Amino acid sequence: MKDLSITVKNLVKNYKDVQAVQGIDFSVNQGEIFGFLGPNGAGKTTTIKMLCTLLRPTSGEAFVGGFNILKDPMKVRKVIGIIFQEPTLDDRLTAYENLKFHGFLYGLKKEFLEKQIDKMLELVELSDKKNLYVKTFSGGMKRRLELARGLLHTPKILFLDEPTLGLDPQTRLHIWSYLSSLKKNGNVSLFLTTHYLDEAENCDRIAIIDHGRIAALDTPNKLKSQVHGEMVILKTENNEIAQTFLKKEMGLNPILDGNKIRVELQEAEKWLPKLLREIPVEVESLTLHRATLEDVFIKLTGKEIREEEGSWKDRARVIMRSRLK
Amino acid sequence: MNLTPIFIIWYRDVLRFFREKSQLLTALFRPALWLFAFGMGLRPSFKNIHGFNYIQFVFPGVIAMTLIFTSIGSGISIIWDREFGFLKEIMVAPIPRTWIVLGKSLSGSTLAMIQGGCVLLFAPLVGVHISFSEVLICLLVMFLVSMSLTGLGIILAARMTSFEGFGAIMNFIIMPLYFLSGAIFPLHGIPFWLYLISILNPLTYGVDLLRGAMLHIHQFSYLLSSLFLLSFFIVMLTGALFSLKYET
Ligand SMILES: Nc1ncnc2c1ncn2[C@@H]1O[C@H](COP(=O)(O)OP(=O)(O)OP(=O)(O)O)[C@@H](O)[C@H]1O
Ligand SMILES: [Mg+2]
Numbered sequence: 001m002k003d004l005s006i007t008v009k010n011l012v013k014n015y016k017d018v019q020a021v022q023g024i025d026f027s028v029n030q031g032e033i034f035g036f037l038g039p040n041g042a043g044k045t046t047t048i049k050m051l052c053t054l055l056r057p058t059s060g061e062a063f064v065g066g067f068n069i070l071k072d073p074m075k076v077r078k079v080i081g082i083i084f085q086e087p088t089l090d091d092r093l094t095a096y097e098n099l100k101f102h103g104f105l106y107g108l109k110k111e112f113l114e115k116q117i118d119k120m121l122e123l124v125e126l127s128d129k130k131n132l133y134v135k136t137f138s139g140g141m142k143r144r145l146e147l148a149r150g151l152l153h154t155p156k157i158l159f160l161d162e163p164t165l166g167l168d169p170q171t172r173l174h175i176w177s178y179l180s181s182l183k184k185n186g187n188v189s190l191f192l193t194t195h196y197l198d199e200a201e202n203c204d205r206i207a208i209i210d211h212g213r214i215a216a217l218d219t220p221n222k223l224k225s226q227v228h229g230e231m232v233i234l235k236t237e238n239n240e241i242a243q244t245f246l247k248k249e250m251g252l253n254p255i256l257d258g259n260k261i262r263v264e265l266q267e268a269e270k271w272l273p274k275l276l277r278e279i280p281v282e283v284e285s286l287t288l289h290r291a292t293l294e295d296v297f298i299k300l301t302g303k304e305i306r307e308e309e310g311s312w313k314d315r316a317r318v319i320m321r322s323r324l325k
Numbered sequence: 326m327n328l329t330p331i332f333i334i335w336y337r338d339v340l341r342f343f344r345e346k347s348q349l350l351t352a353l354f355r356p357a358l359w360l361f362a363f364g365m366g367l368r369p370s371f372k373n374i375h376g377f378n379y380i381q382f383v384f385p386g387v388i389a390m391t392l393i394f395t396s397i398g399s400g401i402s403i404i405w406d407r408e409f410g411f412l413k414e415i416m417v418a419p420i421p422r423t424w425i426v427l428g429k430s431l432s433g434s435t436l437a438m439i440q441g442g443c444v445l446l447f448a449p450l451v452g453v454h455i456s457f458s459e460v461l462i463c464l465l466v467m468f469l470v471s472m473s474l475t476g477l478g479i480i481l482a483a484r485m486t487s488f489e490g491f492g493a494i495m496n497f498i499i500m501p502l503y504f505l506s507g508a509i510f511p512l513h514g515i516p517f518w519l520y521l522i523s524i525l526n527p528l529t530y531g532v533d534l535l536r537g538a539m540l541h542i543h544q545f546s547y548l549l550s551s552l553f554l555l556s557f558f559i560v561m562l563t564g565a566l567f568s569l570k571y572e573t
Binding site for chain 2: 052053054056073074075077078080082084086087088089090091092093097100101102104105106107149
């Protein structure tokens with residue numbers, strides 16, 4: 001257990017009439033980027049709040065940085081940094097003052113604090129905004145400042161609840177480049193939640209969470225290979241001949257789907273040239289479909305994570321608005 | 326022990342107060358207005374009380390008013406911090422909940438003392454003459470009253486989940502506390518039930534002590550008032566210290 005950053009055993013949280021988290025188990029290795037992927041209300045924030053000692057679990061136990069979240073909350077708090085889903089900066093203070101407040105709260109020594117503030121502001125490229133009031137910041141700048149603040153006291157484990165929600169693609173890329181540089185430079189473990197599938201791809205391992213349960217947990221590649229390998233979708237001048245050929249000669253299992261043939265193919269790059277060379281009919285079109293986390297998500301939960309795109313956007317807007325206040 | 330977290334919580338509130346020019350002006354203008362309006366408006370209809378005119382009589386009461394509004398308001402400001410998310414930043418820091426309350430109580434009482442102190446400066450203008458030692462007694466009483474009331478504000482804020490209850494608190498707690506404290510009218514010759522409420526109101530004793538120190542008139546013995554005020558202080562501060570729970 002020594003080099004595990006987070007260990008969670010059968011963790012449960014019930015609100016009055018909602019079972020937000022229904023017995024989850026997982027662990028996060030040191031230096032790992034671990035992602036929680038799930039739709040609205042899946043229980044992501046609830047889990048983070050329990051691990052950060054802001055919410056008492058109904059049952060189960062968890063260790064963060066080796067400390068029991070219920071018995072040693074103070075020690076847990078010392079080794080974690082957190083970026084909450086909702087903004088938590090003081091708008092009426094400057095960027096520098098927000099960071100200084102944080103440093104004093106965490107008992108950092110003055111000289112170290114000053115150095116650390118400059119270093120973190122540089123990391124998130126806000127050095128020139130040091131003495132500006134946070135209320136003049138854009139949503140993305142605020143988020144970056146929160147990231148700088150979360151790292152200021154050199155935590156061993158950083159929690160990020162929807163770190164890029166509501167940000168434009170460019171800022172999202174920026175934030176991810178900071179996160180990857182963290183991974184390269186140090187021993188900080190990242191636990192993040194997201195509903196962006198492309199971001200989940202950047203994690204070392206992800207847990208897909210739905211209705212308070214972990215539906216699957218693995219590396220993005222392994223998860224995707226669970227669904228199917230690569231899928232080739234063909235349209236030919238004579239689908240029946242093509243189908244027979246694929247079955248008899250190539251030993252595949254093609255399925256006729258409307259006027260197209262779908263066929264699962266492992267290592268498609270290798271087999272496609274042969275297939276094209278030998279197929280006895282004219283191929284009119286061919287597409288190669290790689291499994292995405294979306295497919296994994298659909299297979300596991302029976303719904304698309306994007307079904308809720310509309311509500312995501314609305315929520316993103318609400319959050320942005322409150323950031324801009 | 327490293328007490329900088331308490332300092333920085335205190336410092337943030339004080340900094341924000343001085344930075345907000347309108348807040349600063351209101352803080353100074355409001356007591357001046359009350360003194361003027363009360364004093365000039367009500368002076369003719371009041372007979373002299375123990376040889377003091379109404380402005381002089383109400384002067385300690387205006388200081389008390391400043392303390393009440395500022396300190397309860399500061400305590401309750403925790404709700405704003407919750408609303409804007411900043412409270413989470415404080416709550417997740419590796420410091421005991423009691424330190425948060427200490428920082429907040431100190432900042433609330435500091436702001437109340439600054440504003441109450443400004444009113445105190447008006448004393449010579451309205452013909453209230455106070456010796457140096459009396460000023461010290463006034464400041465001590467003011468401090469106890471402010472700390473207690475900031476504590477009360479924190480206790481209320483810890484129980485409120487939204488800002489909607491604020492109006493209710495204004496109407497059902499702050500206003501009655503103030504009006505039934507002997508701050509703006511003497512407590513004799515009033516209906517018995519009002520008198521009963523007044524002597525249960527801890528602020529009554531704070532006001533009485535202030536008036537005693539400034540004008541040498543008081544209704545209750547100094548010992549009784551001091552005991553009441555001190556108990557109020559201890560109860561409120563203890564209550565506040567343990568009002569912020571694991572989850573807030
Ligand atoms: N304080 C609360 N009281 C009652 N129910 C709550 C509370 N907080 C969350 N819930 C419920 O618990 C469930 C999980 O909520 P949670 O915030 O953990 O979801 P989430 O995965 O973070 O969702 P999102 O992606 O929308 O942030 C939801 O059904 C939510 O309505
Ligand atoms: Mg959430």
